[in-house]
Amino acid sequence: MLDDEAVTEAVARLAAGLGERVGELTADLLELYSAELPNLVHDDETVVSLLSASLFQNLDTAMRIFQHDIDPHRVEAPAAAMEYARRLAQRGTPVIDLIRAYYLGQSAILNQALAEGRRQVHDPELLGAMMQRALTGAFVFIDRITRQVVSAYQEERDRWLLNRSAVRAARVRELLRGVGTESAVIEAALGYRLRGLHLAMIVWHAVEPSQGNALGSLESVTAAVAEGLPVTGQPLLVPADERCAWVWFPVERAVLPDEDHVQRVLAKAEPTVRLVLGDPGDGIEGFRRSHRQAERVHTLAVTAGEQCERALTFRDVGAIALMTSDLAATRSWVGDILGELATDDEQHERLRETLLVFLATGCSYTAAAAKLTMHKNSVQYRVRKAEEALGRTVADNRLDVELALKVCQRLGTAVLVTP
Template sequence: MAGEMESSKIVRRVARELLPRTKEVATEITEHVLHAVPGLAPGWATDEVQLIQESNEQNCGAFLATLAFGVGSGSIEPPAATRRLVRDLAAAGESPRHVLRGYRVGQERLWRIWSDHVHSCVSDTELYEILRASSTHLFDFVDQASQFVVEEYERLVASSPSLSADGPDTREELIRALLGSDPVDLPEIEERLAYALTDIHVALFAAPREESAPTRRELQRVIEAAGVPALVAPGRADTWWAWLSWPSLPPAEFWARIGSLSLAGVVIGAGEPIPGRDGFRRSHMQARLAHTIATLRTHPRPAAVRYRDIEIAALLCGDPEWARRMAAERLGSLAASGDVQERLRETLRVVLRHGHNRAQAAKELNIHHKTVGYRIAQAEKLLDRPLTYDTFDIEIALLIEETLGGL
């Protein structure tokens, strides 16, 4: 009995030591889960990643807090973010299998973090008992959470006739069916949606960057700039989705018009023009990825961002921390923050874009060509090598810095 009481005291102490690192632990778990279960947030859409991160923070906090204060795992209520995630899945008609697998994968990573922490601050003689007690607590906690996900999902589906129907019924369900891989009756869905599915599609993915941003209104501005038929639907977590259709490729003026729009607190990703149902799906995924990359910056600019313009950046910045390290190594002192370095980096981008033609770069920058030469010389000092030495590496590093908004 005395041994159990002593073990409980040690568990509480060790949990209290880890509790302040809850956000850090949850972030590691989120990254691990999203790599292992990509279906949880296709394209790493920012809104969905944030919801999963919030759910992980609340789950980790609950696990560590109950250990720290000696509360039984049976008293833990599913956190608000998890409830919202299940509600979104049910509303979208999606299976909860990704959430359940996410819990299992997250449990494995949380256990690894917890056991490493225990090993670092508990003696070998106490280790077995501490890990035994805490493992039971964690497994019970995840079992209850998984049971809640299943029961809550089934309850929500049963309470909504449209969700429990044999086939897609509502407008949103028809769109979800098109985005899936199962066969569908395209002519029937086309008629019910009043949208030409055989045309060329450009998908839009709009999400707010600040509270109360007029996401739907700003999306409508982009649609009006296109001047073509549009299909619009609400997405998860305050996002809006849309598709624009053309019988042939959209004109260049369309991209110029939406690119020049200044949007109020909203970032909109735009996919590439692709025909048919495959284009409907692929352009949507591209739009989501364009939005994700555009919001990697600390202070993203509210705007419409085309996938083609960020495609290379998406490949480079899939792992932002790795990308930052690589770019910082390539740029050296030129990567430092400051008005001078920022001006030099922008000059190099323009010079490289014009194939080292200083006269053309000067015209775009609206400065004298000798000023361009002076800035290149300054940049080369900070780079500690000529611009022509490894142009490709420098260009890639500058693209990463521009995409991430600093290193």
């Protein structure tokens, strides 16, 4: 049986041998990145120099860990590695490239370690134990360092977005207030064309995201939504705060993204992400109007809380959104129109749902039954019970009843009466 101390000493000798070649190994990794991650090495000279320093310091740290039997759980990422991560964040380089660089490097260095081990050691059992030790230690080291540099990347990305956007955010707020009419000057400040059609979106995290990279994830969602639109340029994204962003898409035609596309985008995003869209508008006034519409729908979504759908459009809920500016008055109106039917319990919720579908299908019991996958007689029963709760037939005030039911569907407990 191999002595643990003998394995430790053999690993130390192996690390010492590789440690003498850190400069050479750094050059090898740069060549590897040139083939696998060319955007990292075909960049500004100062950034590539920082990448080289990061590689050198990481390699040197790793070799010292094995040479002196240091616990990799206690190692901190080298200064150059942290700064390189921050620099990539500032330049908008995807964080996945940073992560991939570390794991490509880990694989390449382990291959070098195996080759060096075969040169130094001729006992297969000892070599196997050495490589097992090296593999375990390398994984712990890379996992710890990667978590640290990704955290630095995410923090810098949020800070950079906020700082970079501060001037643009001020100009956008002025524009929304109607201050400034020189479109050429505003366009130069924003880096965004104000002529043409604009579709406004508000995208936000309903609660603090688990990953901590709030604005970065909102950027990704924005880019994904843009793929489903006939855009004529890059969207304008302005952080409203640390968890919310205002967005404008320059679009060729007055269309909204396909609902299925939006749902696919949200399915891939963090579950905390929500978005709302205004209607497309032309020119500066359209820029403002589309955003005002998105703001109204945003207010509705926040008021509705967790039960609200993750994506809403002004086109679908505009009338309801306009009612959320005075929630107390809306709640009172819903109570006046629906009476007992506005009670917040499961029984009345079923009645409201059935009645809304009944009205939406042209008061057809057969069509409503098909949509609800219920028997026609069950629909008739529920509609009769709903009318009893209303205190009148739905035909007496159909438009108001239907609107009040939709308000209940969207705002839920915010406008319902506690039993």
